[in-house]
Amino acid sequence: xxxxxxxxxxxxxxxxxxxxxxxxxxxxxxxxxxxxxxxxxxxxxxxxxxxxxxxxxxxxxxxxxxxxxxxxxxxxxxxxxxxxxxxxxxxxxxxxxxxxxxxxxxxxxxxxxxxxxxxxxxxxxxxxxxxxxxxxxxxxxxxxxxxxxxxxxxxxxxxxxxxxxxxxxxxxxxxxxxxxxxxxxxxxxxxxxxxxxxxxxxxxxxxxxxxxxxxxxxxxxxxxxxxxxxxxxxxxxxxxxxxxxxxxxxxxxxxxxxxxxxxxxxxxxxxxxxxxxxxxxxxxxxxxxxxxxxxxxxxxxxxxxxxxxxxxxxxxxxxxxxxxxxxxxxxxxxxxxxxxxxxxxxxxxxxxxxxxxxxxxxxxxxxxxxxxxxxxxxxxxxxxxxxxxxxxxxxxxxxxxxxxxxxxxxxxxxxxxxxxxxxxxxxxxxxxxxxxxxxxxxxxxxxxxxxxxxxxxxxxxxxxxxxxxxxxxxxxxxxxxxxxx
Ligand code: FAD
Ligand code: MLT
Ligand code: ZN
Numbered sequence: 001x002x003x004x005x006x007x008x009x010x011x012x013x014x015x016x017x018x019x020x021x022x023x024x025x026x027x028x029x030x031x032x033x034x035x036x037x038x039x040x041x042x043x044x045x046x047x048x049x050x051x052x053x054x055x056x057x058x059x060x061x062x063x064x065x066x067x068x069x070x071x072x073x074x075x076x077x078x079x080x081x082x083x084x085x086x087x088x089x090x091x092x093x094x095x096x097x098x099x100x101x102x103x104x105x106x107x108x109x110x111x112x113x114x115x116x117x118x119x120x121x122x123x124x125x126x127x128x129x130x131x132x133x134x135x136x137x138x139x140x141x142x143x144x145x146x147x148x149x150x151x152x153x154x155x156x157x158x159x160x161x162x163x164x165x166x167x168x169x170x171x172x173x174x175x176x177x178x179x180x181x182x183x184x185x186x187x188x189x190x191x192x193x194x195x196x197x198x199x200x201x202x203x204x205x206x207x208x209x210x211x212x213x214x215x216x217x218x219x220x221x222x223x224x225x226x227x228x229x230x231x232x233x234x235x236x237x238x239x240x241x242x243x244x245x246x247x248x249x250x251x252x253x254x255x256x257x258x259x260x261x262x263x264x265x266x267x268x269x270x271x272x273x274x275x276x277x278x279x280x281x282x283x284x285x286x287x288x289x290x291x292x293x294x295x296x297x298x299x300x301x302x303x304x305x306x307x308x309x310x311x312x313x314x315x316x317x318x319x320x321x322x323x324x325x326x327x328x329x330x331x332x333x334x335x336x337x338x339x340x341x342x343x344x345x346x347x348x349x350x351x352x353x354x355x356x357x358x359x360x361x362x363x364x365x366x367x368x369x370x371x372x373x374x375x376x377x378x379x380x381x382x383x384x385x386x387x388x389x390x391x392x393x394x395x396x397x398x399x400x401x402x403x404x405x406x407x408x409x410x411x412x413x414x415x416x417x418x419x420x421x422x423x424x425x426x427x428x429x430x431x432x433x434x435x436x437x438x439x440x441x442x443x444x445x446x447x448x449x450x451x452x453x454x455x456x457x458x459x460x461x462x463x464x465x466x467x468x469x470x471x472x473x474x475x476x477x478x479x480x481x482x483x484x485x
Pocket of ligand 1: 147
């Protein structure tokens with residue numbers, strides 16, 4: 001009952017043999033060639049418990065050289081490979097579809113350098129996002145992205161999915177923050193673009209190809225990243241509003257009145273709030289007296305605490321007086337701020353606990369965005385499902401999640417391709433930030449045209465002629481389009 005892009009293993013790929021294990025052991029040492037069935041089971045399963053592969057081996061290189069040797073062998077033998085970082089991806093990209101070799105990057109976790117003047121960080125791709133953030137905090141800097149699983153996901157996984165997260169409105173996409181990459185190509189060639197330079201217009205910017213490629217074009221082994229200064233003062237509002245137009249108007253006014261210090265603008269609907277509080281009782285409701293259809297998290301980050309707080313408070317009071325905001329709380333204390341963020345960051349954790357989730361992640365014109373949740377709620381009325389909406393309102397990115405007790409083919413049939421059609425008709429993106437993985441690859445044509453897909457296929461052929469890198473993901477053999485061509 002799950003969405004599977006491919007039903008048959010591609011016969012081009014060789015099955016794993018004992019002689020492969022011998023080569024891997026020689027390069028990596030026995031302890032980094034994992035064959036234990038319990039460990040294999042965990043690495044074969046994705047975070048949502050939706051996709052389960054049957055890989056027989058997990059490899060853990062600790063250096064680019066080792067990684068390169070492993071890839072050269074896999075290329076020569078036509079062994080398919082799936083790169084795996086923190087395995088928190090939400091599109092089934094990080095686990096094998098069949099018996100692909102799992103190549104974990106977690107052993108590559110060295111920080112090479114940090115430039116305290118420019119903010120340029122250079123590290124191996126297996127560094128955990130939260131650990132990098134702690135490392136550079138000492139020097140007064142912060143990572144240019146933040147997301148719920150910061151203590152599990154790795155910077156290489158973030159770059160490979162072009163992760164958006166909670167601060168994109170402030171720091172922009174990784175296409176802007178990544179200064180350089182080191183990438184091991186399918187045949188083991190090491191492509192070194194690890195520059196710490198901000199500006200470099202010498203020819204094509206090839207590193208951009210690997211940002212968001214979900215491991216289909218090369219394995220990122222090193223990352224050079226520009227980190228912004230850590231804001232001295234952070235404040236957070238949790239607001240209740242009566243309808244979607246009020247949420248939009250609050251965003252417009254926040255940009256106008258708080259523009260230069262605005263660092264996050266997130267929303268959740270009452271279904272998302274109720275589900276999270278029900279599943280995770282340790283999480284507190286920031287507004288226990290209030291029942292509203294929509295809640296907003298509006299964060300500011302600046303250099304002057306008193307000044308920012310006064311601005312935020314004035315905004316809150318004015319909009320409350322005007323009736324735009326029903327109610328709210330303004331947090332400036334670190335623990336209170338963290339407590340409110342915990343609620344937002346744990347919505348998908350709560351969904352996982354509630355059962356199974358049909359998960360969608362779209363970019364849509366912000367005014368129409370929530371209409372999708374309403375339509376789907378209406379469409380699925382006959383089923384015992386919980387339809388919840390939340391996401392990055394400030395980036396025009398909505399997460400529609402349909403929570404069910406167990407996978408249900410009838411529900412799936414009513415959701416797909418309906419949801420993708422809805423998005424395509426409005427020229428939205430069927431994947432704003434999670435990628436296509438194996439979940440959405442067959443629907444790429446609902447957002448990208450045939451010419452763009454052809455170009456992607458040519459690039460794939462050029463960089464990975466044997467097709468061994470993360471097969472069955474991102475690019476389908478036969479993409480579907482909204483209108484048959
Ligand atoms: P993985 O899941 O291990 O891998 C992701 C993809 O990248 C796979 O296709 C994998 O093959 C490939 N890959 C991994 N490492 C490499 C490498 N070194 N070289 C080449 N390919 C590689 N995402 C957002 O964008 N915004 C959010 O707000 C957000 N919130 C989340 C909240 C929760 C609770 C969870 C579980 C996930 C969330 N995600 C979010 C999705 C996910 O965390 C991100 O996509 C994250 O960037 C994945 O990192 P990872 O290290 O876990 O990578
Ligand atoms: C989020 O914004 O919480 C993440 O992208 C995870 C999700 O969509 O569930
Ligand atoms: Zn998100």
